Amino acid sequence: xNAVGSVDQRYNAVLRSLHWLVFLAVVxxxxxxxxxxxxxxxxxxxxxxxxTHYVAGFSVLMLMTLRLLARAVLSTPAAVPGANWxxxxxxxxxxxxxxxxxxxxxxxxxxxxxxxxxxxxYGFVLTPPxxxxxxxxxxxxxxxxxxxxxxxxxxxxHAAAALWHQFVLKDHIFRRVL
Ligand code: HEM
Ligand code: HEM
Numbered sequence: 001x002n003a004v005g006s007v008d009q010r011y012n013a014v015l016r017s018l019h020w021l022v023f024l025a026v027v028x029x030x031x032x033x034x035x036x037x038x039x040x041x042x043x044x045x046x047x048x049x050x051x052t053h054y055v056a057g058f059s060v061l062m063l064m065t066l067r068l069l070a071r072a073v074l075s076t077p078a079a080v081p082g083a084n085w086x087x088x089x090x091x092x093x094x095x096x097x098x099x100x101x102x103x104x105x106x107x108x109x110x111x112x113x114x115x116x117x118x119x120x121x122y123g124f125v126l127t128p129p130x131x132x133x134x135x136x137x138x139x140x141x142x143x144x145x146x147x148x149x150x151x152x153x154x155x156x157x158h159a160a161a162a163l164w165h166q167f168v169l170k171d172h173i174f175r176r177v178l
Contacts, residue, residue: 009077010176018067019177022060022101026151029056051120054108058121061105064098077176080165093158100154104147111140 010016032053039046079087109119109126116132118125165173 010178011076012070012074014070014074015067015076016177018063018070022063022067025056025059025063026101026155029053029060030148030151032056054112054119055121057105057108058119060101061109064101068098080171080173080176090161093154093161096150096154097158100147100150104144104151107140107144107147111137111144114140 011019032049036046036049036053039049080090112119113126113128114130114133114137116128118127120126162173165171
């Protein structure tokens, strides 16, 4: 058995799988929305990119909810040993990633529905449950776009920290999530 706090301890297989599924869904959400401008407005290609963005974003919400539930019932390995500041920043970064990955899809969904538009996800159509509110829709859209910048920064820092652990500190941190 591993010592408490050993970097060799792994997350449960469910949490490991969910970690990479979320990553994949985020990559698809970002790529599709960035690629939509390759297509002219009103073309099927642009619509496909937009719909795929919604589906991938909605998947992030579902997967993160599952992950929170799984985290509540499954045990997680002790924190990676290291300086206090490293442990605190890792905890804060993970917490911020959870908040962001839940807030982004919720802001996106709210902005589309408040614009009076339905959302078609896997053929399941969400219709606006409330009256159209263009101003509020615009605010949510702005927060969604600001949030996107934080996604780039936080995921970038998180991945850089993981690579630094793996290749500079050589503590095999990837084993915990692979
Ligand atoms: C974690 C999930 C999500 C991520 C990382 C994400 C990311 C992004 C990014 C990077 C942009 C482009 C921002 C910009 O132009 O500056 C964007 C735009 C947008 N997203 Fe999301 N998004 C997510 C989920 C969703 C969901 C679930 C919906 C709605 C169902 C949604 C609706 C939109 C809309 C309407 C726009 C504006 C597109 C435009 O102006 O052409 N997003 N999103
Ligand atoms: C959308 C992208 C990502 C999100 C939202 C994300 C989120 C998280 C979260 C919240 C944790 C803490 C574990 C937990 O509480 O369940 C974690 C751990 C981890 N992630 Fe990510 N991650 C992402 C991408 C990546 C990438 C690209 C890498 C590698 C290059 C990576 C490597 C790791 C490693 C090694 C751990 C274990 C760290 C530890 O146990 O302290 N992640 N990730």
